[in-house]
Each structure stands twice: as C-alpha cells, then as structure tokens.
Amino acid sequence: MPKVKTHSRAKKTFKVTGTGKISRRKAFRKHLLTKKSASRRRSLDGSVFVHSANLPLVKRMLNMR
Template sequence: MPKVKTHSRAKKTFTVTGSGAIKRPKAYKSHLLTKKSNKRKRSLRGSSLVAEANLNLVKRMLVLR
C-alpha cells in the first residue's frame, strides 16, 4: 500500500497542541479591513480550536489517526 500524503495547505495552517487538540487561525482577516471595526480585527488576531464537527476532516487532511 502506498504512503498517504498530507494536504499541503493543512500542514501550514493547523497545529496540533500537546493535548492533541487542533488549533486553527481565525478567518476574515486578509482583506477589506477598512470597514471592520478595531474590536473585530483585534478578536480575529488570535487562534481557536477546530470545531468537533470538522475534526475528522482536518485529521484526515493531516493524516492523523
């Protein structure tokens, strides 16, 4: 059976924490920033955890079992 390749973008986007949770960056921080409030842009700076509904999809992209 051949090796399973990881999804190239997923490997740059997601990080696995020590406890096994998967962190992701927040969306909507790339362009059209002039109309967004400073409070909204500040809250988009950090990262959050991948939702339970998407966890299996992300694990499959990262080839985590």
C-alpha cells in the same frame, strides 16, 4: 500499499498542540481591514481550536487517524 500523503495546505494551516488539539487562525483578517470595526478586528486576533464537527475531516487531511 503506498504511503498516504498529507494535504499540503492543511499542514500549513493547522497546528497540533501538545495535548492533541488542533488550532487554527480565524478567517477575514488578511485584507480589507479598514471597513471593519476595531472591536471586530480585535475579535479576529489570535487562534482558536477546530470545532468538533470538523475535527474528523482535519485529522484525515493531516493523517492523524
């Protein structure tokens, strides 16, 4: 049986923590920031954990079965 390849974009987008959780960056933070309020820009800072509904899909893309 051939090796299973990791999804190329997924390995750049998601990071696995030491406890096994998967973190991601928030969307809408790359450009067109002048029209967004300061509080909205601040709330888009940092990273969050992948929601439990999307976890099986992300784990499959990262070959974490």
